[in-house]
Amino acid sequence: MSAEAATPVNSEQISAAPAPAGERLRITEIFHSIQGEADAVGWPTVFVRLTGCPLRCTWCDTTYSFHGGQWRDIDAILDEVASHGARHVCVTGGEPLSQKRCLILLRRLCDAGYEVSLETSGALDVAAVDPRVRKVVDLKAPDSGESRRNRWSNLDHLRAHDQVKFVLAGRADYEWARQTVHEHALAARCQVLFSPVHGKVAPRELAEWILQDRLPVRLQMQLHKLLWGEEPGH
Ligand code: SF4
Numbered sequence: 001m002s003a004e005a006a007t008p009v010n011s012e013q014i015s016a017a018p019a020p021a022g023e024r025l026r027i028t029e030i031f032h033s034i035q036g037e038a039d040a041v042g043w044p045t046v047f048v049r050l051t052g053c054p055l056r057c058t059w060c061d062t063t064y065s066f067h068g069g070q071w072r073d074i075d076a077i078l079d080e081v082a083s084h085g086a087r088h089v090c091v092t093g094g095e096p097l098s099q100k101r102c103l104i105l106l107r108r109l110c111d112a113g114y115e116v117s118l119e120t121s122g123a124l125d126v127a128a129v130d131p132r133v134r135k136v137v138d139l140k141a142p143d144s145g146e147s148r149r150n151r152w153s154n155l156d157h158l159r160a161h162d163q164v165k166f167v168l169a170g171r172a173d174y175e176w177a178r179q180t181v182h183e184h185a186l187a188a189r190c191q192v193l194f195s196p197v198h199g200k201v202a203p204r205e206l207a208e209w210i211l212q213d214r215l216p217v218r219l220q221m222q223l224h225k226l227l228w229g230e231e232p233g234h
Helices: 074-083 102-111 152-157 171-183 203-212 223-228
Strands: 024-034 044-050 070-073 088-092 115-120 134-138 163-168 191-196
Touching: 024 074, 024 223, 044 074, 070 074, 074 102, 088 102, 102 115, 163 171, 171 191, 171 203, 191 203
Parallel strands: 044 088, 088 115, 115 134, 134 163, 163 191
Antiparallel strands: 024 044, 024 070
């Protein structure tokens, strides 16, 4: 990541082209924080959390995004994002791709010059996501209760700047993830992230497993939880 990437976006750089009428998304929250995960960890980032998810992972920490939210025009979302003056934007959920117009939002954010990442469950098709977006695609391990939803064809759409993320709740999940990394040669396609479920696997234990097996993966801690715990809005 270049130093230039830290330069805040000037609001004049934001695309002035309005979205056609009716291009709205259901939004749970938009907030400015520090990116706690994945390749952009540590950057000041605006998070756009879309409402809704068709999955129910056992360890989900964003269940409040399943329902509710407010309809927002894409132009209004872009205005609010710009008001925070950050270069990085993370579109997350819920499962953001469960709203088809998420693809428009991602394209508009890229056109406006942001560094854009997308956090997705891995259950929905990522083929139409703008190639400028850095996709963070989950592969659900067995203890999530949702591993049958993994859409394996998504692996064909990974680019070098994308990431595959495994959230692991125990040794069995770890062994499944290790096998999956080998079977699909994931480390040769993009970065692979292993993250412990809080309270289920000690981070140190996961670190030792990775080192013992010499796995070409990155250990991820949730930096925002170290900083702010479970406080909403971070
Ligand atoms: S995919 Fe994400 S938002 Fe949906 S249930 Fe799983 S962890 Fe929660």
